[in-house]
Amino acid sequence: MELRFTAEQEAFRKEAREWLEANVPKEPLPSMDTKEGFAAHREWEKTLEKGRWGMVCWPEELGGRGADLFDWLIFEEEAYRVGAPLRVNQNGIYLLGPTLMEYGTEEQKKRFLPPMASSDEVWAQAWSEPNAGSDMAAIRTTAFLDASGENYIVNGQKTWASRGCWADWGFGLFRTEEGSERHKGLSMMVFPNDLEGITISPIEQLDRETGFAEMFFDNVKVPVKYLLGEEGKGWNVAMATAGFERGLMLRSPARYQATARKLVDLYKEHEDTAPVSAREAVAKCWMKAEQYALNTYRTVSFLKAGGKIGSEASLNKIFWSELDIEMHELALSILDAVGEILPYAPAAKGLVGHWLDGYMFALAGPIYAGTNEIQRNVIAERLLGLPRK
Amino acid sequence: MDFSFSEDQKMFQETLRDFLTAEHTSATIRELWDSETRRSSELWQQLCEIGIMGLLVPEEYDGMGMDEVDLVLCLEEMGTHAFAEPVIPTLVGTRLLADLADKSLAQEWLPKVAGGEAILAVQYPESPFVQDAHVANLLILQKDGELHALTPDQVKLTRQDSNDPSNCLFSVDWTPSADTLIAQGEEAAKLSAEAFDRGALAAAAQLLGCGQRMIHMACEYASERKQFGVFIGTFQAIKHMCSNAQVQVEYVRPAVYRAAFSLANNSVNRSVNVSMAKLAAGEAAHTASRVSMQVHGGQGYTWEQDLHLWMRRAWSLDLAWGSKQMHSQRIASIVIDQGVPTAPLGESWLA
Numbered sequence: 001m002e003l004r005f006t007a008e009q010e011a012f013r014k015e016a017r018e019w020l021e022a023n024v025p026k027e028p029l030p031s032m033d034t035k036e037g038f039a040a041h042r043e044w045e046k047t048l049e050k051g052r053w054g055m056v057c058w059p060e061e062l063g064g065r066g067a068d069l070f071d072w073l074i075f076e077e078e079a080y081r082v083g084a085p086l087r088v089n090q091n092g093i094y095l096l097g098p099t100l101m102e103y104g105t106e107e108q109k110k111r112f113l114p115p116m117a118s119s120d121e122v123w124a125q126a127w128s129e130p131n132a133g134s135d136m137a138a139i140r141t142t143a144f145l146d147a148s149g150e151n152y153i154v155n156g157q158k159t160w161a162s163r164g165c166w167a168d169w170g171f172g173l174f175r176t177e178e179g180s181e182r183h184k185g186l187s188m189m190v191f192p193n194d195l196e197g198i199t200i201s202p203i204e205q206l207d208r209e210t211g212f213a214e215m216f217f218d219n220v221k222v223p224v225k226y227l228l229g230e231e232g233k234g235w236n237v238a239m240a241t242a243g244f245e246r247g248l249m250l251r252s253p254a255r256y257q258a259t260a261r262k263l264v265d266l267y268k269e270h271e272d273t274a275p276v277s278a279r280e281a282v283a284k285c286w287m288k289a290e291q292y293a294l295n296t297y298r299t300v301s302f303l304k305a306g307g308k309i310g311s312e313a314s315l316n317k318i319f320w321s322e323l324d325i326e327m328h329e330l331a332l333s334i335l336d337a338v339g340e341i342l343p344y345a346p347a348a349k350g351l352v353g354h355w356l357d358g359y360m361f362a363l364a365g366p367i368y369a370g371t372n373e374i375q376r377n378v379i380a381e382r383l384l385g386l387p388r389k
Numbered sequence: 390m391d392f393s394f395s396e397d398q399k400m401f402q403e404t405l406r407d408f409l410t411a412e413h414t415s416a417t418i419r420e421l422w423d424s425e426t427r428r429s430s431e432l433w434q435q436l437c438e439i440g441i442m443g444l445l446v447p448e449e450y451d452g453m454g455m456d457e458v459d460l461v462l463c464l465e466e467m468g469t470h471a472f473a474e475p476v477i478p479t480l481v482g483t484r485l486l487a488d489l490a491d492k493s494l495a496q497e498w499l500p501k502v503a504g505g506e507a508i509l510a511v512q513y514p515e516s517p518f519v520q521d522a523h524v525a526n527l528l529i530l531q532k533d534g535e536l537h538a539l540t541p542d543q544v545k546l547t548r549q550d551s552n553d554p555s556n557c558l559f560s561v562d563w564t565p566s567a568d569t570l571i572a573q574g575e576e577a578a579k580l581s582a583e584a585f586d587r588g589a590l591a592a593a594a595q596l597l598g599c600g601q602r603m604i605h606m607a608c609e610y611a612s613e614r615k616q617f618g619v620f621i622g623t624f625q626a627i628k629h630m631c632s633n634a635q636v637q638v639e640y641v642r643p644a645v646y647r648a649a650f651s652l653a654n655n656s657v658n659r660s661v662n663v664s665m666a667k668l669a670a671g672e673a674a675h676t677a678s679r680v681s682m683q684v685h686g687g688q689g690y691t692w693e694q695d696l697h698l699w700m701r702r703a704w705s706l707d708l709a710w711g712s713k714q715m716h717s718q719r720i721a722s723i724v725i726d727q728g729v730p731t732a733p734l735g736e737s738w739l740a
């Protein structure tokens with residue numbers, strides 16, 4: 001066990017810090033779940049790409065720096081330290097990227113990863129359907145091979161695709177075997193969102209932004225080269241993607257450590273008026289953010305030693321999503337009556353609106369990436385060995 | 390950067406696990422509860438043969454000169470088995486004696502500790518009691534910022550029975566003198582603070598093992614007990630209770646391991662890191678005990694069912710070496726009032 005950073009890691013941190021301090025926009029960008037915000041975030045990705053910071057832990061030939069996951073964590077820490085914009089291509093770089101590394105052909109990797117790292121191609125994920133949410137094995141959107149054997153013909157509907165209105169590409173799970181049921185006969189595929197027959201319509205979210213979208217497929221021709229992994233084995237590929245999402249990459253610990261630091265500052269600012277119980281509650285949130293970070297470093301050590309992310313990913317998902325809500329609820333309780341003021345209202349000074357926005361989004365945490373109830377089922381049955389029947 | 394344990398460290402834990410599984414069952418615990426001292430010199434001897442008590446003893450005193458990272462998995466294992474022999478005070482006392490400027494006590498006592506011939510008791514200001522004072526060969530006591538070392542003939546003990554029969558607590562009457570004084574002023578303050586952190590880490594590691602064990606007991610019971618014609622473990626209410634407890638316990642693990650590293654390397658954040666480990670472990674073990682008892686139903690409320698052996702350990706370990714309240718306040722004062730070099734502002738934040 002060695003929990004001090006190496007000289008190389010420190011040098012890497014320094015380089016990242018200096019670059020970020022010089023390049024991060026002085027004013028926060030508009031939300032990436034809006035049209036202008038999406039465009040502004042894509043611009044930021046271009047800037048990152050110029051500095052070769054797009055995805056530091058990917059091989060150089062695929063658009064990365066050939067650094068490791070520890071370096072990625074360090075980069076994330078530095079990015080959150082200076083309040084760098086969020087990553088508009090997170091579905092690509094954090095979820096599909098690692099999946100492609102594991103299941104993609106060499107050709108697919110070369111084709112998709114570099115423009116993903118640079119966000120020349122931004123990705124949306126299309127798993128959920130109106131009748132297949134938690135029960136993803138109930139997917140009904142079909143993709144049957146045509147007579148020529150060159151294309152899958154896709155028909156059906158996906159929903160809740162984050163940033164689906166503006167993304168260039170999508171990936172998801174489709175039923176490729178006629179008459180198949182549940183986990184069998186599903187395949188993972190990628191597709192350009194502008195293929196003929198795809199209609200994408202925005203859904204207004206709780207916060208009024210159109211951050212997610214419905215996708216309709218009407219006889220859409222998807223070339224077979226866009227199949228990812230084996231035909232009919234899509235469920236396994238999808239579970240690997242979900243593992244990266246829940247277990248490591250979607251929510252880097254630096255995000256919660258940054259929130260915890262802001263929470264400490266907020267409390268200090270309002271120490272005279274904050275509820276008496278807030279003091280230790282703030283300290284506890286700070287502690288939990290720290291626990292989350294420690295566990296992530298532990299996971300990365302495990303991966304570097306040859307381990308693979310398994311059902312423990314479900315523990316992670318519950319921990320960060322509940323912590324996020326806890327921190328934002330506490331912040332709003334410290335803000336008291338001002339807490340309900342929208343960001344643009346004159347009384348919303350400092351980070352007031354930021355906490356409210358953050359709270360609204362935190363509420364989605366226990367729902368997306370697999371609801372926390374589903375994660376609890378997974379933990380009970382796969383980690384603790386409780387009987388299914 | 391590496392958060393993993395070495396093969397040797399894991400093997401040490403396995404050796405201890407095999408020993409405890411064979412020699413320290415719930416029946417052993419219940420027998421000890423009925424004995425005069427509630428302590429077993431045979432178990433202590435065997436523990437020393439495995440090498441646990443010599444682990445922190447420096448090599449010049451016949452020990453292994455290892456550190457808390459080498460030890461932490463073993464402490465966790467003791468929690469798993471509700472093993473309550475006076476390991477914690479002896480380990481804490483070992484390092485305290487080794488770190489004294491005057492080496493004469495270390496020369497006299499540490500070879501005996503390593504050889505299993507001496508048990509140490511250590512008082513700390515956060516508790517009015519001294520644990521295992523009745524079996525200690527040397528007591529390290531504190532008064533007015535001074536540290537004193539006394540032999541059993543120099544103290545008068547009054548037993549204070551705990552709700553956990555495995556936890557042997559005593560009030561100690563004693564008189565400090567120039568002969569008993571071993572450290573004062575800055576040296577005493579520093580040694581006392583380190584001793585407290587070391588004890589808290591050890592208790593946190595035991596709480597971790599103890600909490601995990603109670604969840605496993607709940608899951609075993611839920612996989613055997615049937616109601617409504619099915620195993621109660623198939624009910625989602627039962628599953629989700631167990632899963633929630635598991636989430637909490639799982640996130641204690643890295644906090645405890647990190648605190649061990651901080652102690653072993655005397656990092657600047659040692660105290661706050663230890664407090665986080667102890668608070669998180671105390672809370673998780675508390676949740677695990679509540680959940681496990683609920684899953685056991687009426688059985689859980691009986692003396693016969695073994696669960697309470699672990700519940701009582703969790704309760705007493707939670708109060709030992711600073712309670713949840715104490716550590717929570719200490720974290721708040723460091724994080725809010727003093728400001729820690731938090732992530733990622735300083736290179737040492739993780740250690």
Ligand SMILES: Cc1cc2nc3c(=O)[nH]c(=O)nc-3n(C[C@H](O)[C@H](O)[C@H](O)COP(=O)(O)OP(=O)(O)OC[C@H]3O[C@@H](n4cnc5c(N)ncnc54)[C@H](O)[C@@H]3O)c2cc1C
Pocket residue numbers: 124125126127128129130132133134135159160161162163212364367368369370371372373374377
């Ligand atoms: C902000 C946000 C972004 C999203 N982005 C995407 C995206 O980019 N791509 C995508 O494909 N999807 C996305 N989703 C969709 C998300 O994955 C689904 O909402 C989620 O899987 C739950 O499905 P559902 O909404 O159909 O709820 P349901 O499955 O209907 O669940 C409703 C409730 O019932 C509970 N429940 C269901 N089954 C069980 C069970 N077996 N045991 C116990 N409780 C159960 C659930 O936990 C939940 O509380 C997003 C959702 C949100 C909120």
